[in-house]
Amino acid sequence: YQRRVRGHDRMADEFAEHLLASSLALMCKQQGWHQASRSGLGLYSDIARHYIRNIGILTLRYSLHGGRFEPDLDDLGNAFTELGLVLSDLQSYWAETEGNLRLAQVCKFPVQVPSTVNIPTQDAPTHPDYIPDYLPSLVVNEESSGINAEYGGLCWDCA
DSSP, X not given: OOOOSSXXXXXXHHHHHHHHHHHHHHHHHHTTOOOOOHHHHHHHHHHHHHHHHHHHHHHHHHHHHTTXXXXXXXXXXXXXXXXXXXXXXXHHHHHHHGGGOOOOOOXXXXXXXXXXXXXXXXXXXXXXXXXXXXXXXXXXXXXXXXXXXXXXXXXXXXX
């Protein structure tokens, strides 16, 4: 498990870890546990993260071995078999707990950030040849921009 360098990836990883720990704590509570220590829950979430990561890696490897870039259910079944997970046990667990699950609402993950790329529109004024097209226009609409004449046409705190 590697940490990424950029800050928002680290935040996404921390959110995923918190979500996994919360889900596992809810599962433990639904199975009858009254309390759990932080270290025990941390160990439980580390084991679950390890299995989830290995299932994903093995599923991808089986699909690539079969000459496919997108895994299918057969690849997932092969990964389960290699890890020693029995599908019938998971189905019986699901049948026992299906009515007792109280899932919390989770926001869309990861949050999509709008692009800040300045793409010129058709009605945008043209630039002189020596100014690249990706730079903003130098033509300013004086009525809507809030240009202040007493500072030589510049206003830094205009709203």
